[in-house]
Amino acid sequence: MTEYVVDGSGIRSKRAMYAALAGALSFPDWFGHNLDGLYDCLTDLSWLPKGAHTVIWSHPEVLAAADPAGYRAIREVLDDAADGATDPDRTLTVVFGDG
Numbered sequence: 001m002t003e004y005v006v007d008g009s010g011i012r013s014k015r016a017m018y019a020a021l022a023g024a025l026s027f028p029d030w031f032g033h034n035l036d037g038l039y040d041c042l043t044d045l046s047w048l049p050k051g052a053h054t055v056i057w058s059h060p061e062v063l064a065a066a067d068p069a070g071y072r073a074i075r076e077v078l079d080d081a082a083d084g085a086t087d088p089d090r091t092l093t094v095v096f097g098d099g
Contacts, residue, residue, distance in 0.1 A: 001051065001052040001053070001054055002048070002051060002052070002053050002054070003054045003055075003056055004024040004025050004053065004054065004055050004056065005024065005056045005058065006024050006055060006056065006057045007058055007059065008020075008057055008058055008059035008060050008061075008062050008063055009058070009059040009062055010062070011059075012062060012066035012067060013063075013066070013067055014067065014070035014073065014074060017063060017070070018031075018033045018038060019033075021038065021055070022041075025041070025042075025045075025055070026047065027047075028041070028047050035073055035074075035077050038074070038077050038081075039077050039080065039081050039084075042077070042078070042081030042082075042085075042092055043081050043085050043086050043092075044086060044087065045085070045087060045090040045092065048090060050090055051089075051090065051091075052091045052093065053090060053091065053092050054092075054094070054095060055093070055094045056097060057078070057094065057095070057097065058097045060096050060097070075096070081094075082094050
């Protein structure tokens with residue numbers, strides 16, 4: 001299993017979360033920096049090695065407080081992507097931590 005930690009302690013916007021996720025998971029250049037693009041990348045993962053991949057988002061409460069609508073949208077995409085993976089050789093799990 002490969003873990004990707006996203007430190008949410010300084011993330012206060014959807015744009016910052018897109019950048020953090022893109023950096024943590026080395027998203028390809030075609031990532032569109034929007035919710036659809038985020039979902040597409042998270043359900044593909046073809047650029048990553050085969051196996052289990054876990055995103056750990058620490059301090060999600062920071063984004064939830066700063067941008068509640070953005071938080072809900074990102075959280076929904078993360079939840080949906082974990083259930084909608086298209087590659088049986090690459091699985092995605094998302095863990096939401098409180099610090």
